[in-house]
Amino acid sequence: MSQTLEKYFVPAPSYYPLIGALALLLMGSGASMWVNHIEAGPWLVASGFAVLIYMLFGWFGTVARESEGGKYGKQVDKSFRWSMGWFIFSEVMFFAAFFGTLFYVRHIAVPDLGSDIGHYFWPAFQAAWPSAGPLGHLELTMTPTAGKIALGLALMVAAGAAVTYAHKPLEHGNRSQLQLVLVFTVVLVGLFLGAMTINWLPAINTALLLASAATLTWAHWSIRNGNRGQFNLFLAVTIILGVVFLGCQATEYTHAYHEGLKLSTGIYGSTFFMMTGFHGLHVTIGAIMLTVMLFRSLAGHFSADRHFAFEAAAWYWHFVDYVWLLLFLVVYVL
Numbered sequence: 001m002s003q004t005l006e007k008y009f010v011p012a013p014s015y016y017p018l019i020g021a022l023a024l025l026l027m028g029s030g031a032s033m034w035v036n037h038i039e040a041g042p043w044l045v046a047s048g049f050a051v052l053i054y055m056l057f058g059w060f061g062t063v064a065r066e067s068e069g070g071k072y073g074k075q076v077d078k079s080f081r082w083s084m085g086w087f088i089f090s091e092v093m094f095f096a097a098f099f100g101t102l103f104y105v106r107h108i109a110v111p112d113l114g115s116d117i118g119h120y121f122w123p124a125f126q127a128a129w130p131s132a133g134p135l136g137h138l139e140l141t142m143t144p145t146a147g148k149i150a151l152g153l154a155l156m157v158a159a160g161a162a163v164t165y166a167h168k169p170l171e172h173g174n175r176s177q178l179q180l181v182l183v184f185t186v187v188l189v190g191l192f193l194g195a196m197t198i199n200w201l202p203a204i205n206t207a208l209l210l211a212s213a214a215t216l217t218w219a220h221w222s223i224r225n226g227n228r229g230q231f232n233l234f235l236a237v238t239i240i241l242g243v244v245f246l247g248c249q250a251t252e253y254t255h256a257y258h259e260g261l262k263l264s265t266g267i268y269g270s271t272f273f274m275m276t277g278f279h280g281l282h283v284t285i286g287a288i289m290l291t292v293m294l295f296r297s298l299a300g301h302f303s304a305d306r307h308f309a310f311e312a313a314a315w316y317w318h319f320v321d322y323v324w325l326l327l328f329l330v331v332y333v334l
Helices: 016-034 041-068 074-114 116-121 146-165 167-172 177-194 202-225 227-258 266-298 308-333
Strands: none
Touching: 016 041, 016 202, 041 177, 041 266, 074 227, 074 266, 116 177, 167 177, 177 202, 177 227, 202 266, 202 308, 227 266, 227 308, 266 308
C-alpha cells in the first residue's frame, strides 16, 4: 500500500540571524558603557533596539508571507507548536526563579536574620513581612480586610477555572455552553471587583486580566468559525484590557513611590518591583503580539483552519494571565 509523504519545507538562507546577533552586540556593549558612564552607551543601546525591531519585522514578516503562501504543512505546524510550548516552558522557569526567591526570603532569610544570631549583626532588624531590611517594617495602606481577601480569592480561583473550562466547549464547537461559561466568568469578575472594592488597584488588574482571558477565548471561537469581524472586535477588546492593566500598574507604581516603596526599599521593594515589573513587561510583549495578530487579520490573514500565529499569541497571553493570578496571591494576598 503506497503512502504519500508530505515534503518538509526548508526555508531559504537568511541574514536575519546575523542582524539579530548585531543587535545583541550593540545592546550588550552599550549597556556595559552605560553603567560605566561612557557617553556613547545609551546611543548604542538605542541603536541595538532599533536593529532588533528591524530584524523582528523582517524575519516574522518573511514567516507570515511563507505561511500565507501555503508553504507550511502539518510537519511545520507541529514544529511551531512544539517551539512555542518550549518557549512558554522557559518563561515558566523564569518566573519560577522569582517565586523561589520570594519563598526563600520570606520563610528562610528574614526569620534567620531575626534570630539571636541575626540580631548580633543587625540588632535593629525586625523579622516581619513586608520587610524594608535594616530600615524596619513596612506599613502598606492598600490592603483589604481578611474577609474580603478570602472571598476575593475564592472568586478569583473560580473565574480562572471557568475560563480554563471554556476551552472544552470551544474545542467541541458547543456555542451555547461556551457563551454560558464566558458570561459566568464575567459575572465572577464583577463579583471579585465588588468583594475587593473598586479602589484596590491590584484587584482591578486581576479582574482586567480575567476578563481579557474571556474575550480572547471568544475571539478564538470566532476565528474558528470564520467570523472575522467578531474576531477583530474581541481581539481589540483584549488588547484594550491589557493596555488598561498597564495603566493601572503605572498608577500603582506612582502611588507606591509616593508612599516610600521603591526598588531600593529593602528586599520587599526589590522582589515586588522585579516580579510585578517583569510581569508588566510580559503583558506589554503579549499586547504587542496580539496587536500584530489584529493587523494581520485586518490584512486578510488567517482562516478557520489556519491561524496558529494567533493561537501562539493566545497561549502566551493565557500564560501571562495565570502568572498574574499567582503573583496576586503570593505578593498581595498572603
